[in-house]
Amino acid sequence: MAKRDDERLERIRTELAALAVEGSLPGSLVVRTLRCGRRNCACHQDPLKLHGPYVQWSYSYRGKRVARWLTAEQADRLRAQVERGRRIKELTAELDAAEIRRVERAEGWGT
Ligand SMILES: [Zn+2]
Structure with a gap:
């Protein structure tokens, strides 16, 4: 069990380090x-004619929820x-x- 846990720790640390190097952001899209x-816009008559889809990035920072609309280019990036x-979480x-x-x-x- 100890050896398996050590291998697991090593795998987690390696993956975390790689993710940190590549760069990350909190929150979700x-x-x-x-x-x-x-x-009188069509979006009020037909659910299929709603505007979008738009992508929103939201995250919490210092206890506040923040939401940002993204352009397609920003969303891709x-x-x-x-x-x-x-x-990472x-x-x-x-x-x-x-x-x-x-x-x-x-x-x-423990055990
Ligand atoms: Zn509309």
Whole structure:
């Protein structure tokens, strides 16, 4: 079990380092369609004629939720960074679990 945990830790650390080097962003990208402010526009009659799709990047910073509309070019450019940010969060949670198991074992507290 110890060897498997060590290998797992090594794999997580290696992947985290690579992601950090490539660059990441927090938050998520969401695709939205919108109804505009002109009452006689087709978007008010037909859900299939809503405007968009538009891509929105949203994230939390210092306790505040921020949302930014992206151009298609920005969405293309930032998508990979946001995906790396999401992967970093997953790996950080895995890292916490693996490190807890390692320390619990090393210090003779756990199983
Ligand atoms: Zn409209």
